[in-house]
Amino acid sequence: xxxxxxxxEYDGTAxxxxxxxxxxxxxxxxxxxxALRPVAGGAVRVHGAGRTDAGVHALGQVANAHLARSLPxxxxxxxxxxxxxxxxxxxxxxxxxxxxxxxxxxxxxxYLYRLWTAPAxxxxxxxxxxxxxxPLDLAAMRAAAAAxxxxxxxxxxxxxxxxxxxxxxxxxxxxxxxxxxxxxSLAFEGDGFLRHMVRNLVGTLxxxxxxxxxxxxxxAVLAAATRAAAGPTAPARGLVLVAxxxxxxxxxxxxxxxAGEG
Amino acid sequence: xxxxxxxxEYDGTAxxxxxxxxxxxxxxxxxxxxALRPVAGGAVRVHGAGRTDAGVHALGQVANAHLARSLPxxxxxxxxxxxxxxxxxxxxxxxxxxxxxxxxxxxxxxYLYRLWTAPAxxxxxxxxxxxxxxPLDLAAMRAAAAAxxxxxxxxxxxxxxxxxxxxxxxxxxxxxxxxxxxxxSLAFEGDGFLRHMVRNLVGTLxxxxxxxxxxxxxxAVLAAATRAAAGPTAPARGLVLVAxxxxxxxxxxxxxxxAGEG
Numbered sequence: 470x471x472x473x474x475x476x477x478e479y480d481g482t483a484x485x486x487x488x489x490x491x492x493x494x495x496x497x498x499x500x501x502x503x504a505l506r507p508v509a510g511g512a513v514r515v516h517g518a519g520r521t522d523a524g525v526h527a528l529g530q531v532a533n534a535h536l537a538r539s540l541p542x543x544x545x546x547x548x549x550x551x552x553x554x555x556x557x558x559x560x561x562x563x564x565x566x567x568x569x570x571x572x573x574x575x576x577x578x579x580y581l582y583r584l585w586t587a588p589a590x591x592x593x594x595x596x597x598x599x600x601x602x603x604p605l606d607l608a609a610m611r612a613a614a615a616a617x618x619x620x621x622x623x624x625x626x627x628x629x630x631x632x633x634x635x636x637x638x639x640x641x642x643x644x645x646x647x648x649x650x651x652x653x654s655l656a657f658e659g660d661g662f663l664r665h666m667v668r669n670l671v672g673t674l675x676x677x678x679x680x681x682x683x684x685x686x687x688x689a690v691l692a693a694a695t696r697a698a699a700g701p702t703a704p705a706r707g708l709v710l711v712a713x714x715x716x717x718x719x720x721x722x723x724x725x726x727x728a729g730e731g
Numbered sequence: 732x733x734x735x736x737x738x739x740e741y742d743g744t745a746x747x748x749x750x751x752x753x754x755x756x757x758x759x760x761x762x763x764x765x766a767l768r769p770v771a772g773g774a775v776r777v778h779g780a781g782r783t784d785a786g787v788h789a790l791g792q793v794a795n796a797h798l799a800r801s802l803p804x805x806x807x808x809x810x811x812x813x814x815x816x817x818x819x820x821x822x823x824x825x826x827x828x829x830x831x832x833x834x835x836x837x838x839x840x841x842y843l844y845r846l847w848t849a850p851a852x853x854x855x856x857x858x859x860x861x862x863x864x865x866p867l868d869l870a871a872m873r874a875a876a877a878a879x880x881x882x883x884x885x886x887x888x889x890x891x892x893x894x895x896x897x898x899x900x901x902x903x904x905x906x907x908x909x910x911x912x913x914x915x916s917l918a919f920e921g922d923g924f925l926r927h928m929v930r931n932l933v934g935t936l937x938x939x940x941x942x943x944x945x946x947x948x949x950x951a952v953l954a955a956a957t958r959a960a961a962g963p964t965a966p967a968r969g970l971v972l973v974a975x976x977x978x979x980x981x982x983x984x985x986x987x988x989x990a991g992e993g
Contacts, residue, residue, distance in 0.1 A: 478853060478854050479854050479855075480854045526855060528855060546851055550852060555852075555854060555857050558851055558854050560851045561851070587822075588808070589808055589812055589820055589822045590812060590817075590820050592740050592741050592742045592819055593740060593741075593742050593788060595742065595817050595818065596858075597855065
């Protein structure tokens with residue numbers, strides 16, 4: 470059975486998240502499965518690398534789907550994008566080995582969280598960033614970010630009720646770019662992220678940036694291993710799943726994944 | 732009577748343009764006048780530098796309004812932004828001389844038109860750019876752009892029914908940045924623009940970029956001085972009014988316009 474890998478971009482504002490839900494909520498997975506049905510000639514299950522929450526965006530979500538028939542990836546991209554609503558699109562498709570699974574095989578993910586730190590809010594940035602009217606102490610935030618990098622038990626940053634068997638994760642990088650008073654972005658790269666982990670990290674770093682929490686308290690927050698020790702969950706609107714990486718670059722039968730990337 | 736200059740940003744997607752319309756259409760001017768009423772303690776008329784069309788955005792629209800009472804600009808910015816809908820905001824306010832008029836005194840305007848030129852559309856760029864799936868010949872577009880710069884009769888690029896007394900304008904600059912296959916932006920700077928002029932220039936340049944019109948035909952298009960000689964009107968979604976410039980930098984009584992800019 471041909472297995473296709475899809476590179477998916479979406480504006481999460483009007484979606485109830487990635488994952489299919491009972492009751493017909495509008496989800497990205499649901500939109501993709503509906504668009505794939507006529508292309509594949511039957512019902513299709515789509516597996517996404519990351520189950521993004523309602524309001525979270527993606528530039529480089531990765532999904533895979535087994536189709537009953539084989540199609541040139543370029544034809545599939547065109548057919549899917551013609552059928553999908555405006556706020557979701559497939560950037561590229563590729564045939565991959567039958568055993569490839571977008572979520573289980575993911576080795577590394579990159580998320581970006583955007584802030585707009587000017588005194589007045591910015592309507593043109595409203596859907597994709599969080600407005601923070603206060604000036605932020607970026608040096609203090611960077612010191613706190615450095616303490617978060619590495620392999621830690623991130624239990625303090627995990628959503629209540631999260632079912633992951635372990636909360637140990639490796640954060641390879643947390644870069645804070647931009648300047649106080651303008652656009653600031655926080656880039657997270659890690660082997661995997663617990664539910665709400667990025668947004669809880671952002672909420673905690675914002676407390677540091679506002680002077681409400683000391684940068685050197687991060688070790689204690691991690692050691693507490695309880696959600697109450699960390700800051701609040703930052704809103705979904707600022708978060709984008711930028712990329713998902715895999716061990717191998719799967720060769721495809723007609724054009725690699727990268728061929729179609731913008 | 733205190734006269735205030737406002738620097739206004741909006742996402743034009745859900746507005747029926749800048750200008751107040753009979754019948755209660757949702758316009759930016761209407762939203763600003765409604766938000767100013769309680770602040771000013773009475774009805775207020777807002778004058779905008781550019782009457783942007785439905786769907787056109789602004790990062791730096793300039794407006795002025797005479798208010799019956801005087802308020803510190805920072806207080807006005809906060810009060811207006813709290814009252815305005817999410818898709819419009821005042822970035823800064825300043826007290827200016829009573830005779831200042833945002834439209835009549837404007838000397839120079841800068842517009843940006845954004846294209847997304849990849850094979851697949853981009854949902855996160857959908858509201859603010861035009862998707863052009865074909866590869867574009869940017870060198871040909873730049874040659875055509877050079878022929879458009881200078882003082883010309885732009886009658887071929889003026890919307891039918893436009894009432895401006897003359898169609899002679901000076902285009903000081905038309906820069907095309909970016910790369911084929913990705914984001915491409917066209918920056919227009921001139922002393923003033925006729926109705927639909929920027930969008931008609933973009934539509935014509937796109938024909939050049941697609942090889943449907945020769946770059947060296949631009950002189951003939953200008954000379955024809957008839958709308959039929961030029962290309963189609965590009966969609967509003969890609970257009971942003973970036974800045975409006977005036978002869979003087981008006982000093983304000985409490986903080987310049989630039990103080991509050993992001």
